[in-house]
Amino acid sequence: MKMGSKHVLQKPKLELFHIIKEATFIPVKNINFVFLTIITSFPLFCCLWYYEILLQSILSQIPRILKEPPFFYFTWPTPFDIINNLHAEFHYRLVQACLLYLVPLHLLEFISAFMSVSIASKIYKEKQMSLNEMFEKPIHKAKLRATFITSLYAHVLSTCTLLGLIWLVTTYFAIFWKSVVDVFFAVFHGAAFVALLMKYMEWSAAWKMSVVISIVEEKYGMDALVISDYFRRGSEQRGLFLMLFFSGWDFVIRVVGLYWCGIILQVCLLCLCNTMKWMASMVYFYDCKSRIFEKKVDEEMGKEIKGIDEQSSLARE
Known part of the structure; x- marks a missing residue:
């Protein structure tokens, strides 16, 4: 009797x-994890607090930089007009x-x-740990250093992709905005921006997994990136949606913090978002x-059963 190749009942994808x-239940399983996260995230909180103040001051000046002069024509703004609107303090903060x-933030x-x-x-593997055990566990310097190299690879790749997104936005506003070919380049840059943003989100899931x-x-290093790409095969869309969710959370926190709540609460929520991510x-x-x-396992069992089926057929003949 022939049997199919799918013999192992696989768990449905999360x-x-x-x-x-599942990620939310981790601190619920062990409340000590919350205290550890607060302690280890405090330096990040301080740095992020200062960074968000700088970022908000930079973003608040962008409308002034792109403001139309009273004598503008349809070809405004040019790169020279934008440069003239910049000042030394803006350059310093940027x-x-x-x-x-x-x-430092990375x-x-x-x-x-x-x-x-x-x-x-x-x-997550159901191991119970006290707060003392969490702090007493030694951190191997070699592992820390090697993992940092992997994160450095991911950081460089992420930064390069972000620069590509910034370049698309900058070239449109600095050269093509309100020009005679504005509609064409708006569609072109918009489509390129969305496509690159989606790939960035998908790649971010791979970089974080590495x-x-x-x-x-x-x-470590390239080995971790290769393994991450292998494990994600067939699950790229889930990684994309996961990064879109946290990027949306991050964006909403910044918008709400800019208009409705203080910088301290905003940074606390950003640290929470980072840990959850x-x-x-x-x-x-x-x-x-x-x-x-x-x-x-399913493929190996399928091969074994196929071999048994072939042997049974030969024996009957």
């Missing part, structure tokens, strides 16, 4: 809601915000993510990993 739910994003986010994912992965792999699986990335990784292993 969709976006279930991934968020450079300062860029340097904060590239170095380093502090990495430390927070490393500690959170290291402990959350054990809690850092998670470095923390829990001890695979890493825990959700960890749950996403474990789910993708389990599906790959189930698929391998």
